Amino acid sequence: MASPPKTHIPLPPDPGDKSLNSETCGPSVPIHVVTHSTQLPEEFLHPSTEKQMVIGFDCEGADLCRQGTLCIMQLAFPNAIYLVDAIEGGEALVKACKPALESSYITKVIHDCKRDSEALYFQFGIKLHNVVDTQIAYSLIKEQEGQKKVPDDYISFVGLLADPQFGGISYDEKEEVRILLRQDPNFWTYRPLSELMVRAAADDVRFLLLIYHKMVERLNERSLWYLAVRGALYCRCFCINDNNFADWPALPPVPETLIADKQASEEEILSVLDVPPGKMGCIIGKRGANILEIKECCSAEIFFGGDKGPPDKAFIIGSVKQVKKAEAMLRGKMLHVYYH
Template sequence: MASSSPPPPSQSYSSATPSYQFITHLPIAPSSPSEKVEEEEPRVPIHVVTKASQLPVDFLEPSPHSKIVIGFDCEAVDLCRDGALCIIQLAFPDAIYLVDAIEGGSVLIEACKPALESDYVTKVIHDCKRDSEALYFQFGIKLNNVVDTQIAYSLLEEQEGQRRLPDDYISLVGLLADPRYCGLSNVDKEEVRVLLRQDPNFWTYRPLSEQMIHSAADDVRFLLYIYHQMMAKLTERSLWLLAVRGALYCRCFCVNNNNYADWPSLPPIPGHQNLDDNIMYKLYFLVFIV
């Protein structure tokens, strides 16, 4: 149930309305890795989704014949296994969809499960660990086939000879400010962070305010642009490491009693495609930890 408290003061959007009231700029895929975000990008609608029928068919019905790449993120009250998922953000090239877990409930999130677990839908996200934990323990969704831009950034730094400490990870705001990828230093989330500190239930309020809608959209609207920038620069080895680390990130906080037997198989080590996952985990430990 949505909170009965009023949302932060600003224009509101009724999620029962099938049309959209808000639009945002969505950077298009660059024609070259050095191309930067322009000030005036295509304007696309932001849809608040309360029913599965409002989502694209290619997302609801993943297919090897229509593979897609989307930006992805989650908003919640305490994003973890014991929290409450509130919104799933999906960025497509022509629109942004805010999947309202409060209004749509478990039925709506279950409709998203095939895509979130599918190999045919690539989910571009910045730091997927807690998102995956929330999806797994709250809805039984095993997040799969992610491209984590936090991991990709570290790999690109390594390619360029930069060494970062194991716990030195770039934030999304920091990534957006990097001129090699977006160069947008004005994407500031501090106002929303302050509101979240003051009221942890911020994302539960309905109807969604204009501030909530644009803040949620901002977390995904640059991800496809960054994805194309990064993929053009990553070496074959880095692409493999990106896939492996992404799969391990998804499992990071989803510890269970069956050694992840119900999860998709880990990306194989080149030349060792027939090893079972128990041996693979040990080899990955040697590769990434030792």
């Protein structure tokens, strides 16, 4: 039996060591292609408070969303990478991962979890929980450093990895895969997995543990709470159901130390607004002008499903005050559309 391919996982340097800035740094670890749950670590399949862990996480698919096809789930541990093959392993394999993906004992580090969470929820009934979203963390670090929040300034994973503060690593191969995906959206459905597919899937998670440690050490208690609660809201964002997320895990409460602070953090919420059918373009405005104006005014996050859906919905995330203000402004835009 052939040995599994290997790659390097950069890990945080010991105190006094030079920062890792080369993808050859870190331990050489195997990349396992998983088609049956018995190939996964026992402590992952059966989460427990005694064996809490942090893993890198990502999903690949064909048109990844509620209606697309989830093809691979990537799991990066410090000593191995597991590519969970949802095509070969099927529903039984993905559902074997459900306890871990819903567990509060396993922290899943991911870059922009919204579509991954949507696919897992609607295709497999999995409620992704306890994520650290590096896109959110990056924004919080910039805010903490006093930089003005810019509407729609969401950093890509390639951009994050290139930032010398968090990796300083060039990820040119990502563009190669993007071109292949544009040419053939079914790229991730083909089997057997090619050498390029294995390498690209592993590359999407092997840097996440390093980035996680570099980010967490820079975030204060307030920002860490925002990171946890916004990550939970991002996971819910496109997973709208009829019970207002009553069956999802509770949102992380505001820490008592922050409540005692005179500048206590406000509760964060997710609001879903219906947009009149066929009027989304008018609401968003030319080149997103209307939404950018509302974001600038309210400092709330506003998302739309776009081509992948869900259609005719606006998703607003922020403090209660920010969300209510954004809702009022969006309803004002809707009234304008109705009467003009």
